[in-house]
Amino acid sequence: MLAFQSYQAQKSAALVMGEHPSIVAASVKFAKKSRGIQDRKMLHEAVRFLPTPKGSSINFNFPGDKEKPEADEGPGTEPEFYNLFPDISQKQEEWQRDRTKLLEEPK
Numbered sequence: 001m002l003a004f005q006s007y008q009a010q011k012s013a014a015l016v017m018g019e020h021p022s023i024v025a026a027s028v029k030f031a032k033k034s035r036g037i038q039d040r041k042m043l044h045e046a047v048r049f050l051p052t053p054k055g056s057s058i059n060f061n062f063p064g065d066k067e068k069p070e071a072d073e074g075p076g077t078e079p080e081f082y083n084l085f086p087d088i089s090q091k092q093e094e095w096q097r098d099r100t101k102l103l104e105e106p107k
Helices: 002-031 037-046 080-084 089-104
Strands: none
């Protein structure tokens, strides 16, 4: 499911990238009109002629018992996802060591 989701997201991104030049051209064309105020503002922010708004920040402050010990995160609490798709960083390190050895060996 995750692979399919990633594939669909990549397809969508490729579609958007392909259409982006024509969308920008249409925005520029409309920005030249008297009603194109929002398009002009958007284009100026995109090329940083105008500063972009920071947006809102949300701080979460949950009351609770700070004396309470944290839960044990032993191997029994590992999500099923990581059992199905284990972290390959250690394997990558092993592969890198093997590649380095192969490159160092005389031919």
